[in-house]
Amino acid sequence: MVISIDKELIILDELMQQIIAKKFNYGEKLPSENELADKYRVPRTTIRRTFSKLEERGFIYSQRGVGRYLKGESFQVQLNLTGKTSFTEKMKQSGHPLITRNIGCRKIEYDSQIYEHLQANEEDNVFKIGRLRYIQDEPIAIHTSYINEKLFPNIAEDGSTIESMFSYYRKFDYKVFTNKDSLLSVTFPTLAEQQLLSCKSMEPLIVIESICLDEETDNVLECTKVLYRSDKFKYKISER
Template structure:
């Protein structure tokens, strides 16, 4: 398995190419066929390869490069448009959340305030690649519940509310593995790590908090440029 991964890294195996059969690999590495099969299953679980019934296994196509700006000045929608990708956004949830100190503290909300979670699935070039959760205080945006089904870009929504310049104070990156629901939404298996980006969005002119954001990215579909904006 490690040797095949190294061949992929060194581009000795190219995207879309067919892998040798289990028998051929067993003979090449002088191991039982079950050992080869287990290695290939793990490579498939990690999204290096995919199977075609009756035809064999193939190396997956190249991932899509994406720039992740950690300053919060540019929206995901704007990034995708600037790179010429076909982006579709589907609202998957709009619900009140229970009091959670971390989120309420970031939003500078009172315990009695209502906070909504707006969930949106990002589909790029026909492939589901990210889930965006925006946490917004109803006190700050009184019509957020009614408006949420039509929101494709939170930055565009905030512009409609009078905010023009955006920034962020803190941004955190971490890794998790998808739940069953996230596997279903992102069309991935349980072994595909998800990159979690957590940040806030601030009205740069008034220095007021607009939202707390949690984004789940499929790690097998992106290359990450985490260079901050100047």
């Protein structure tokens, strides 16, 4: 039995392999729809769909009426996924000019999983605090922290001004932090996340979810969800 493979997927794979093998220079104009349609003996619409997929994945960009171009090489930040320092501190230590913008603080509706992670009672107030991270004026990550008001009574007022959670916790004499139950996964951005991170719908995001504790008291300080643009980071799993 002969399996028919979609011609569009073959073309997409070949162009991807050429990009990975650096057959095109950054900023170089790619062959036109007509050229590729003739080469592969397919309609122009097939090439147009292939280009759309490459653009959605963040490999190329288009200029209306001119053509498609290979995106310039993106900077990448090495990020240690372990350790006891905050993201802000890690970026400072590595010399990256990090800018953080607080994107809101609000009380959430009861969520059994979040409340369980925080060891919170159903009647407790839990607040969600979001921060958008920038390096070289590019948005690279969304950090979301869930905080129990019982542990931090002023979080409703303070939350919208916080840029570093660890710095905030130190005001309450918490000094050494540790993570547990950390999970790593991959997702694709929602429309709101696309707008915040300036990325396309098919550009994968790395998701890190964890619970942060104070090492001395074992108090659960927060549960966290971080979305990292996968094209902006190289991930170091161990410090060793």
